[in-house]
Amino acid sequence: MGLAATGSEAPEGTLAERALEVLGRVFGYDAFRGLQAGVVEQVAAGGDALVLMPTGAGKSLCYQVPALLREGVGVVVSPLIALMQDQVDALRELGVRAAFLNSTLDARQAREVERQVAAGELDLLYVAPERLVTERCLALLERARIALFAIDEAHCVSQWGHDFRPEYLQLAILHERFPRVPRIALTATADAQTREEIVERLALRDARRFVSSFDRPNIRYRIVEKTEPRRQLLEFVEGAHAGEAGIVYCASRAKVEETAEWLAAHGVPALPYHAGMDAATRAANQARFLREDGLVMVATIAFGMGIDKPDVRFVAHLDMPRSVEGYYQETGRAGRDGLPAEAWMAYGLADVVQQRRFIEQSEGDEAHKRVSTAKLDAMLGLAETIECRRVRLLAYFGEASTACGNCDNCLEPPEPWDATEAARKLLSCIWRIRESTGFGFGSQHVIAVLRGQDGPKIRQYGHEKLSTFGIGADLGEAEWRAVLRQLIAQGLVVVDHARHQVLALAPESRALLRGERSLRMRRPRPAARAARRGRGAKGKATSGTGAAGLERERGSAAGGDTSLDPAAEALFERLRAWRRTVASERQLPPYVIFHDATLREIALARPGSLDALAAVSGVGQRKLEAWGQAIIDLIAAPGS
Structure with missing residues (x-):
């Protein structure tokens, strides 16, 4: 079974005990978070599940652990082939037998993956939806032992959604062709209407639903009125996030190019990304963003779905999204590691006019226009509210909450x-x-x-x-x-x-x-007052360093005080430098070696033995064997 492939025979015990053993030995975590344990047990036992969890809450473990517990290969439907390589690389670093099947493989490589699937030599297989529903791929899967089907980014099935993918409508065939194989549909973005559409279109009527809180307490939400948007953006980046990774979303390809050039000319390392670029340049820019520290990606919404980079410290919007779902999905790409991050947006009258025009001139019928207008109204309500942004955002997804104390309206209450x-x-x-x-x-x-x-x-x-x-x-x-x-x-x-x-x-x-x-x-703030406020925020933020400054300001709001004293900060930076070297040698993104959150915990704990290092969250058996001694030696080196 899949578990044996990771280095040992399946342990005795209940399903829950075996799941915890896999979680600790393979992934390096000693406990499941939130609803993960219930999802894992449901799917590992052969049941279907619909999972709604915010980005960064660990949705992937909800299908990866069951795939390792069940006989056969877990098949993961993923909409972006550009990200499969990194997902598979990360799993292989953990000792999991993983592969992908998509158009980037040549015929010989594809045949080898198909052979591995048929021979039962894989634990996880990532497949794009359009390839999965081909007769060749379905016939291959019928010859193999399938542990489960995981349908990631399941909101793509919704024709009312912001990320609709027509090929997702064909995925109900999995229920028809493989009625006894459990299926798990996962998304971070789905209002009540979208949830029902997922259930209906994927034939998941009997699936158990797991809906966790949509709250991302580590993200600070800030929305400002446009005056000089690029200058405002630069002040935001330089003031709180200099040298940190971030994403800037723009509505048009031309604006992407112009903004990236403008930021680069003002000392911010920025790259463009949009669907109109040639594929090689687009792929190269994405690879650099994933593998290098401190880059800013300026992009249309064509960039970002499924991005696994955990240390994105900010997401900025220079144009207002057309729905709360889109805004939530895009801002959710910040702070996946659980450390403090910011979601910043500048919007003005032109945004409102432009979005209304898009709806009026769209080819959709009147029903579609009504739904689109309602979604835009909700987004405008979020932008204009004088109440807590987080309360308004969560209420959209049907979740009650209290004022967060960590959005602009809470920190600097607007004048009604x-x-x-x-x-x-x-x-x-x-x-x-x-x-x-x-x-x-x-x-x-x-x-x-x-x-x-x-x-x-x-x-x-x-x-x-x-x-x-x-x-x-x-x-x-x-x-x-x-x-x-x-x-x-x-x-x-x-x-x-x-x-x-x-x-x-x-x-x-x-x-x-x-x-x-x-x-x-x-009441809008006069432009001069807003500019003074921006400079003040910049001065305040630089008393810390980006996310670290936010951490000290927030204290335990993001789940505990993880700020580092000077000695631990120095060790953390040495660990990051070591990680960059290792990642470069292996041609992997640094976070595939270890997340920042794991390196911070190592810097705080300063483990002196392999056993002590094994107790750090995120250090599994394979990583301990591969990198453990090097880390212990680095900690023990003079000056550490």
Whole structure:
């Protein structure tokens, strides 16, 4: 069976005891976390499971351990072939017999993997969904002993989701062709509607459901209003995450290229990634990001699904995602090692207008547009809320929580503002302008009229004579843009994209104009104040060093104080340097050797023997045999 392949015969004992033995000996952990133990027992015993766990919660162990406990090969359906190599490399370092079957293999290599599958020589096989459903692959699996099927990133089956993959719809064939093989579907992103779609489309009606908390307490959420977005991004990166790995998401390929070049020109080592690049360059950039420390990847959402790099310290968005699911999935790529990380986003009026236009101009039917609009409204609500971001985020997934004390709204509470009167002035101004000329104008012109800013264009149309001219002089441009953004977000103002993005009132605005409803929002900070705040944050953060500074600021909020004293910090850096050398020699990402979290624990514990080192979380039997003595010698070396 799979367990024997890792170095010893299956131990006696209950299923739970055998699972713990595999967990400790192969993976180096002494206990399962959260719902892992229940999932492992369910699948190892032959049952189906639907697993919803946040990124970094250890979903992979939920199918890897059962695959090693059951007879045969565990088949893992993974949507990104570019990441299979690293996943397989990591398993092989643990002594697990793993391989992948995808289009990167030549005919000879593919035949060898197929031979290994048929001969029962593998514990885990990673396959892309489009290859799995071919008759050749299905016939191969029917000749083999299958331990289980794991369908990773199962939310890809949802046609309403942000990552829909048509080939996932064919995976119900696994239930038809292999009715006695247990199946486990896993995802970190699924609201109630998506969960039901997964169950229905993958024929998992009898599967036991495991839904853990969606909370990622080690991630700090911060959303800012756009003023100078690239400059704001640079201040964020340099202020809190200089020299650390991160991902910056942009909405367009052109913006990806421009932002990567701009960051690099300002001293931040940044690489671009998007689907329009040639495959070789794209693959090379991804490999560098996974294998090198401190790189920033600027990308479209084409990058990131299934990224295993555990030490991504920040994820930044220069454009607002179109759904909370997308935002959660993308921000979840930060801090997979459980250490402090940040999710930062800059958004403004243009984001709201652009996302509305995407929906209006999409080829979907009216039902699809309604769902898309509802998802966008939820995302806008998260961005505009004056309450705890984490409470709002978790509520979207049906989870109740209390204020986290670790998001921008908790740390720097925004000033609430009854913007009802301001909103009525803006609506009236849009109406008066359109009434006077017979056609509408864009936001810049409307706000100029409101603020009483005279100019040639205003005089050309006589708008300085309107009753609404200058009635908004008490507010700045940023405040009026915030009010307009909220009105568009709530569907009270519409943007006519066919006519140079002119503004018009929606029928729903009448209630606000008549005083039958109110508008309460966060008061925007003036640009100068925001800039001072940014410099202050930068100075504060550099008193620590990136994540370490956040750790000291947060204390035990991320699950215990793991900050290092100077001696331990120095040893940690020597361990990281040793890891880089070993990883380079073996042409592997450094985290495949050991995660930062494991090296930090070693630096804190300073084990003096192999037995003591074996007690450190993340040091399994194979890694102890391969690297144990080298680590003990490094700790004992003069200066350590």
